[in-house]
Amino acid sequence: MKNFKIASVVLLALLGLGPLNAQVEKKDTAGFIFETVYDLDATSVKNQNRSGTCWSYSGLSFLESEALKNGKGPLDLSEMFVVRNCYSDKAVKYVRLHGSLNFGGGGSFEDVLYTLRNYGFVPEQAYSGLQYGETNHVHGEMDNLLKAYVDGVIENDNKKLSPAWHKGFNGILDAYLGEYPETFTYKGKQYTPKSFAKDVVGLDADDYIIVTSFTHHPYYSKFIFEVPDNWVWGEVYNVTLNDLKEIMLATLEQGHTFAWASDVSEKGFSFAKGVAIVPESEMEEMDGSERQKWEAMSKAERDKMMYSFSGPIKEKVITPEMRQEQFDNYLTTDDHGMHITGMVKDQEGKIYYKVKNSWDTNNIYDGYFYASEPFVLLKTMNIMLNKNTLPKEIKKKLGIK
Numbered sequence: 001m002k003n004f005k006i007a008s009v010v011l012l013a014l015l016g017l018g019p020l021n022a023q024v025e026k027k028d029t030a031g032f033i034f035e036t037v038y039d040l041d042a043t044s045v046k047n048q049n050r051s052g053t054c055w056s057y058s059g060l061s062f063l064e065s066e067a068l069k070n071g072k073g074p075l076d077l078s079e080m081f082v083v084r085n086c087y088s089d090k091a092v093k094y095v096r097l098h099g100s101l102n103f104g105g106g107g108s109f110e111d112v113l114y115t116l117r118n119y120g121f122v123p124e125q126a127y128s129g130l131q132y133g134e135t136n137h138v139h140g141e142m143d144n145l146l147k148a149y150v151d152g153v154i155e156n157d158n159k160k161l162s163p164a165w166h167k168g169f170n171g172i173l174d175a176y177l178g179e180y181p182e183t184f185t186y187k188g189k190q191y192t193p194k195s196f197a198k199d200v201v202g203l204d205a206d207d208y209i210i211v212t213s214f215t216h217h218p219y220y221s222k223f224i225f226e227v228p229d230n231w232v233w234g235e236v237y238n239v240t241l242n243d244l245k246e247i248m249l250a251t252l253e254q255g256h257t258f259a260w261a262s263d264v265s266e267k268g269f270s271f272a273k274g275v276a277i278v279p280e281s282e283m284e285e286m287d288g289s290e291r292q293k294w295e296a297m298s299k300a301e302r303d304k305m306m307y308s309f310s311g312p313i314k315e316k317v318i319t320p321e322m323r324q325e326q327f328d329n330y331l332t333t334d335d336h337g338m339h340i341t342g343m344v345k346d347q348e349g350k351i352y353y354k355v356k357n358s359w360d361t362n363n364i365y366d367g368y369f370y371a372s373e374p375f376v377l378l379k380t381m382n383i384m385l386n387k388n389t390l391p392k393e394i395k396k397k398l399g400i401k
Contacts, residue, residue, distance in 0.1 A: 032312065034344040034345070035345050035346075037252075037343040038342045039341070040256070041065055041069065042356055043074055044076075045361050045366065047136060047359065047360035048137060051105060052143070053080075053083050054336050054338070055111060060077045060112060061356060062257055062259035065341065066256070067202065067203060070202060070203075072202055075123065077122070077123060078126060078128070080129025080137075083105070086115060088173060089114075090231050091103075102228035105139050106229035109382070110230065119193055121201055122184060122196055123196070125186070131175065131178045132175070132176045149168070153169075208384055208385065209387045210234065212225065212237070212244075212381065213380075214323065216328075217238050220397045221238055222236065224236075228334070229334055230334075239398070241318070244383075246394065247383070247394060250389055258384060258385040258386075259338070259340075259383060259385070260338045260355065261334055261336070261384075262335075262338065262380055263379045271357065271363050274368070274369040275370055275371075276355075278379075315350075315372055317374070322378060338355050339356040340355055353373070354368060356368055357369060
């Protein structure tokens with residue numbers, strides 16, 4: 001694991017967040033000089049490789065940090081155990097709805113909490129999900145096969161479903177991901193997924209909530225988040241944009257991280273260069289065809305188109321109206337889940353969030369990148385956090401105890 005500690009810097013005094021005599025940690029890359037404000041405990045960066053399972057990686061990464069915060073020590077939880085349970089239950093709902101549900105490898109943070117509540121967790125060593133001749137996850141064949149299978153179940157000519165269909169579906173998951181780990185041994189002791197979650201992980205799913213900020217629903221209410229991958233129909237709390245900003249800051253200030261669902265198909269995002277920004281100028285929105293071209297590009301092609309920044313530049317001022325317009329016009333979509341583990345300031349005093357990704361460590365910041373505050377405010381779909389870190393007034397408005 002990477003053992004990070006909260007660091008305070010001279011600039012914290014300007015924010016009212018810490019002492020003046022703090023030590024400064026600087027990182028200077030590609031014209032950006034970052035000074036650490038918060039740098040919180042996180043486990044090692046993983047690699048989702050060619051699988052659409054970022055939601056599982058980021059959700060579990062966040063909960064691993066929560067376990068660290070609770071003194072449980074470093075954990076490496078199995079992402080594919082979560083994927084397997086969600087795929088199996090998603091298939092049941094997909095068939096029940098006659099195929100009128102998004103079906104694929106995608107998911108949401110709610111899926112991780114759903115798995116914790118209903119099935120528990122297992123360690124990576126008990127369920128790697130690599131049973132099909134690969135050393136890293138490559139899910140194209142499995143995803144296509146599972147989709148064809150459930151479509152075949154729905155379209156079959158028997159006019160009814162056999163009791164064998166779901167067992168057959170789980171058999172495909174067994175072949176690719178491995179047989180279900182009913183029991184396993186961890187550090188010399190035998191567990192079930194539920195006993196491992198209770199005794200080793202020690203987290204209560206009810207302590208975690210998902211928060212967003214959009215204007216098409218009343219503030220301080222809950223609604224089912226209208227994105228294709230929300231197959232569990234999970235609810236989110238809706239707050240103002242200023243509240244969302246305050247929540248993120250308060251969470252980090254209290255030594256907690258949070259999971260971050262965002263859109264990274266933007267010209268201002270470059271994982272290779274380690275930054276994500278929203279330039280005030282030369283940042284034309286892409287129409288549907290342009291967006292498809294952008295998303296179809298390789299990482300190398302995107303990087304060539306990436307702005308050649310020599311350092312910080314002026315960025316857009318983000319408003320609730322801008323967020324809503326981008327969401328309504330599919331310019332902000334639920335395309336990637338990540339884990340925010342800290343905050344930095346650049347040489348001009350602008351805030352960036354430190355983001356742990358799941359695309360391995362082969363970038364300039366060893367698998368992390370820095371997203372500017374305007375980028376985060378504009379492109380956040382939702383965040384998952386410990387409800388106990390909410391500011392008291394916001395917690396009261398949401399009716400959370």
